[in-house]
Amino acid sequence: AQKITQTQPGMFVQEKEAVTLDCTYDTSDPSYGLFWYKQPSSGEMIFLIYQGSYDQQNATEGRYSLNFQKARKSANLVISASQLGDSAMYFCAMRENAGNNRKLIWGLGTSLGVNP
Amino acid sequence: DTEVTQTPKHLVMGMTNKKSLKCEQHMGHRAMYWYKQKAKKPPELMFVYSYEKLSINESVPSRFSPECPNSSLLNLHLHALQPEDSALYLCASSQEFRQGAYNEKLFFGSGTQLSVL
Numbered sequence: 001a002q003k004i005t006q007t008q009p010g011m012f013v014q015e016k017e018a019v020t021l022d023c024t025y026d027t028s029d030p031s032y033g034l035f036w037y038k039q040p041s042s043g044e045m046i047f048l049i050y051q052g053s054y055d056q057q058n059a060t061e062g063r064y065s066l067n068f069q070k071a072r073k074s075a076n077l078v079i080s081a082s083q084l085g086d087s088a089m090y091f092c093a094m095r096e097n098a099g100n101n102r103k104l105i106w107g108l109g110t111s112l113g114v115n116p
Numbered sequence: 117d118t119e120v121t122q123t124p125k126h127l128v129m130g131m132t133n134k135k136s137l138k139c140e141q142h143m144g145h146r147a148m149y150w151y152k153q154k155a156k157k158p159p160e161l162m163f164v165y166s167y168e169k170l171s172i173n174e175s176v177p178s179r180f181s182p183e184c185p186n187s188s189l190l191n192l193h194l195h196a197l198q199p200e201d202s203a204l205y206l207c208a209s210s211q212e213f214r215q216g217a218y219n220e221k222l223f224f225g226s227g228t229q230l231s232v233l
Contacts (some may be wrong), residue, residue, distance in 0.1 A: 052218075106159060
């Protein structure tokens, strides 16, 4: 079973509008971290935002916020006031604390296009 | 600007060539990673070095040979590659790679786009 599911392979948003990218995860570990990365066509993987399983508040970083719903096991990324430069692939990823698995587990990504 | 520097940005090589990819970071991180990424797919972990020792090898073919000369440098030596090895190779670093460090952020370089002819 997929541990990280991103159900939107591709989507478009109008410039200056807000957009939500979906991410659901599956883990039985009480301690875990959730990450969002952006990858523009240039190739670099850019860290955007982090949410820990014990964090009481939703993470925010500038125009990025994470809608963390622990009971639903979802960690959706919200981008406010979209800009043309937000066009990129967006990956949700998770790291669990348990056992020997210290690796990042990646979703398949969402390709976001921003229309002028 | 990324604080992880990868060279070269692009590489074209024949199946009999030997080449190396280089990665450098000056953030004082003690964990460094090599990932392989095909177009429109998530990155696949290849190797992890922790404190300059190989910690994870994800059953990567021996035609890929990693090397960590010091805590700031990571190399990936390539020999007798196949066309299916053509991909974006990403280097990353993090503070540490240890049990319990599930909040460790990875910082990535811009990658080397490799084409094997």
